[in-house]
Amino acid sequence: MDDTRSDSTPDYRLGVGGLMLREAWYYALPASGLARARTLHKTLLGEPVLVGRDASGKVFALRDTCPHRGTLLSKGKFDGREVECPYHGWRFATDGRCTAMPSQTGAQRPQPGDIRADVFPATEHQGNIWIYMGAKRATLPPVPSVPVLGDQQQMHVSMIFDCNIDLAVIGLMDPAHGAFVHKSSLWRNEASIHEKHKAFSPLPENEGLGWRMDRHTASSNSRAYRIFLGGAPETEISYRLPSVRIEHARTPRYNYVGLTACTPITADRTEVHHVMYWDVPMLSLLKPVVRRLTAGFLDQDRRAVMSMVEGLAFNPQTMLVQDADTQTRWYYRLKREALAAQAEGRAPQNPIAPVTLSWRS
Ligand code: FES
Ligand SMILES: [Fe+2]
Structure with a gap:
């Protein structure tokens, strides 16, 4: 089946939902x-x-x-x-x-x-x-690394989501909820929704099982970026199993890197960490503001996910649409592949091929 096109099969019902990946x-x-x-x-x-x-x-x-x-x-x-x-x-x-x-x-x-x-x-x-x-003690995979500014961590914000790791991960990566969940004059709103086309590619093998949204000029409705980075930045976002998202935005002058990592506490509680790196002097002056905005933003995601958890408790029929839900589909697909590879004692194969996805957000 073409990986990027949808049918209504809810992949997360295929046996990996909520499982906590080891190794x-x-x-x-x-x-x-x-x-x-x-x-x-x-x-x-x-x-x-x-x-x-x-x-x-x-x-x-x-x-x-x-x-x-x-x-x-x-x-x-x-x-x-x-x-x-x-x-x-x-x-x-x-x-x-x-x-x-x-x-x-x-x-x-x-x-x-x-x-x-x-x-x-x-x-x-x-x-x-x-x-x-995990059980392995030799030849561990590399620890996730941010691309630049790795020694200039500026801020860490964490929050507990009362849901399994999957709902936390896909709740945060979802590309179509911004205008509704994070509605604000500083950020974006429904009126700013427009069609987007983004190129994606699989992560190189040595970076783990995942994909990358290729470097592109940030959307015109990412107003916060333009204010803080002093211009439309280029951004690149990578996602790597089990739960690490790294976003790098840069203008000719400045860099911002965000690392988001979800860690299961138990099968139905997840700690979401957001770490920020930057070299923008204005952001450093505004740290208390940035902290408050970030925590508020994360809490909006948390509440959105909690509403989904409440709905899912009724076991509804759900669907994944193209292409806005393709990354969700990829996430489950990669997770299934990682589990199968572990069970069969082989190296995992990344099933994602380079593709451009389109959605409105
Ligand atoms: S020494 Fe007895 S419980 Fe730890
Ligand atoms: Fe969000």
């Missing part, structure tokens, strides 16, 4: 949210994760349940080198080795050398902390 990097928190010699708890994909930063500044992650009786290790002490369980004082190095079991006599089993806490690969990159959720 992938997930956004955990901004690097600035974790001081040296500190740990904190995150639930990612329904799993308990202790995220920590050791005394030397290095980030690490352990399963946050003590191998002894399951107590949250993040409730215990951390001296910058070892985590101590608050219940019986077992101690764990940041690589998961158990180093002390105070209750055990020398003759008893197990001894610390017999015990290990599970470790999750964790890394700090461009101001963000990412955790790898």
